[in-house]
């Protein structure tokens with residue numbers, strides 16, 4: 017088991033490895049005494065993992081309730097959030113109690129935000145079950161729900177008290193969900209670690225992911241420690257995401273987040289090459305790694321269509337946009353430009 021300690025506005029451990037879930041009761045008791053626990057998960061994750069987790073808690077004499085919502089981004093809404101808050105109130109939980117978010121990115125976002133709002137803040141443990149949540153969304157404290165006007169528009173920064181990242185959960189992930197997570201892993205390699213990129217570019221068996229996840233979490237820790245509130249360096253984590261979000265939205269979310277980010281990384285690397293921003297051309301290398309990991313490298317949207325979608329995104333504030341561009345594999349930099357300049361570049 018590996019431990020990475022994040023030192024943001026609060027300090028917390030991310031414990032990574034096989035069997036990490038078994039530490040939940042012990043860690044909660046050591047840190048918070050004898051709180052009650054509400055486990056939040058979607059119906060798919062609940063069917064696989066909820067009963068076992070509740071059994072563990074009950075055996076350790078931790079009182080536990082659970083809230084299960086329908087899986088998918090369509091549940092990441094103010095309606096589900098308020099339904100969860102009402103559930104916490106009806107179950108008479110207090111701010112001394114613990115919300116455990118057991119699941120992927122949607123669960124982490126929803127549970128994280130509910131934990132920040134309920135009684136102005138209760139304790140939070142993130143237990144990611146998807147690769148994407150393990151390497152990205154469970155660490156760093158971004159929580160949000162979507163509004164009809166766009167994704168992630170209502171949220172707060174709310175660091176968890178603990179992250180238990182049990183790599184055994186990867187065994188039940190669909191191939192598609194695992195690949196989606198690998199897109200984020202490849203992203204980490206491109207933005208800051210060539211050795212990681214080389215390690216994962218031909219694929220990694222699921223059972224050998226602990227070190228890879230740990231390295232990604234270490235990189236995320238470094239970024240979050242320096243820029244918790246996303247005013248500077250944290251933007252690096254958005255490599256491939258600016259165009260990726262536009263591709264995802266343009267496909268009416270029929271293309272998964274990971275696939276859309278994969279295509280976004282290739283398109284933005286092409287742009288970096290065309291403009292001479294790259295010291296060493298890397299588009300082909302990124303595309304090859306994505307293909308080896310079962311991810312797409314292109315999609316049907318033209319650059320012109322992407323420009324329209326990008327400028328409709330909330331991140332395109334004040335007429336300027338920040339792009340993350342590769343210099344070479346392992347080194348990326350941000351570049352803020354007027355949106356008109358992006359239009360010219362994409363043309």
Ligand code: GLY
Nearest residue numbers: 152156158250253
């Ligand atoms: N997922 C990007 C970030 O946490 O900043």
